[in-house]
Structure formats: structure tokens, C-alpha cells
Amino acid sequence: MSGHGLLEGQVALVTGAGGGIGRGIATRFAQEGAAVVLHCRTAVRAADDVARRVRESGGRALVLRADLTDEDACRRLVGEAAEWGGGRLTALVNNAGVQPTRELSGMTVEEWRAVVDTNLSSVFACTQAAVEVMRGQAGPGGSVTHIASIEATHPAPAHAHYSASKAAVVMHARSAALEYGRFGIRVNTVSPGLVEREGLEEAWPDGVRRWREAAPAGRLGRAEDVGDACVFLASGLASWVTGHDLVVDGGVSARPTW
16 A cells, blocks of 8 residues: 555554544555554444455455443453454554534433443543553554544533543543553544544535634545544654644634634
8 A cells, every 4th residue: 555654564453443534544554554453333344345445455454343332342352453463562543432412401421421431431441451462562662542632622512521521532641641651652642623524514514614714724624634643643753742632623723712
């Protein structure tokens, strides 16, 4: 696959790789030389399609299914990924997540927990399992990247559970960077803005229009934009970058609010 070999020799696990952003991240990792494990829960066909294209281009890819709201499933996923990688796992991208809408006044504890368990608890469990592998393998430790969101600092109506979970993901990365740094493991977050997906413009034309008007870059993000940021953070180019939140939003966060 075309690329610059930035991740040559790496073994990477990307969670939620059946979704649009996850597919973009996994594709970019493979293009840069990594052997990629694509996790999915239900989007098996989409993940299989990416894995097939990676193999056809000469790369290595494996699809694994798991429900990441189950701690044991998180540990099994990481273990199977490392086993496939010959006992190695050098990069983890915690991308799996959900984004339902619900106003706080009508939100139930079950709805809150469903978002927190998927978006935050899975990040904790997968990262903990991955670090156990990374710290025990030969060579430099590894990298962990969480996909957060600009909503971690810019909440939207009916997204309180989502925004809170993503804010916690950012702080988990900083805490993990602090505690796992002595093992040579770097932990960062990528916070995307609005990323293109099929049907988005038809479903939310006014929001897409307002985003384009607000973004200095003048467009929505692409899954590959998020993938590029993740490639950078997993590569040697970011060897002195840890505990950082890399915002990828076309400049929207720089726009004044008054």
C-alpha cells in the first residue's frame, strides 16, 4: 500500500474499525506499513472489506469481534491481537464509541451508563490490557491513542453523556501518560470535529452548512484526516509527544464565540 513506511514493523489494534473513522484509521495504518487488527462489534462486513483491501495491497490484516462493554472481552481482544502479531502489540487506537442524543431532563441512568461504558470504560480496559503486553515485549514500549472529540470542551445540546465521556477520555490519556511513561508507553488523544459520513448532509443540511461557514479550512473532516493524526502519534515522529490532545477540526475551535 502507498505510504512513507512511518509504521513499518508495527502491530496495531484499532477498535471500532467497522465505522467510518475507524476504517480511515486502519487504512492509513496499513498504508504506513503496520499489520492491523480491525475490531468491530456488528459492522463485520465493513471491517472485512477494509481487511481484504489491505491484504490485496500486500499488507497484513485481521478482523476480530468483541463487545467492549465487557471487560473480559476487552482483554480477550487485546490478547488475540497480540497473539496474531507474534506476541507483539505496538499501537492501540481506542476509536470505538457511540453518540446517541438525549436531553438531560429525560435521560435515564441506563442511557448514561450505556454511553460511558462504551466510550470510556472500554478505553480504560483496552488500554490496561494493551499496556500489560507492551511493557513485557522487547524494544520500545508502544503508543496508545484515544479518539476523543472537540465536544470534550465544546458541549452540544442533548450530548451531555457523550461530551462527559469524551472529556473523561482526554483526562484518562493524560493520567495514563503520567503513569505509563516509565514503561516507554506514550498515551495521547485525537479530538476530531465534524467528519463526513454517508447520509450526513441529507440528514443535517443546516448543521453541515453552518460547520462549513465556521471552519477556517472551509470543509468537513475526512476519516483519513483523523487517520493521519493517529499515524503521526503512533510513529517515531511523535517520540516526545505524550499526554497531548491533538485537535483535528479544520480550525473550528479557533473561531471566536462572541
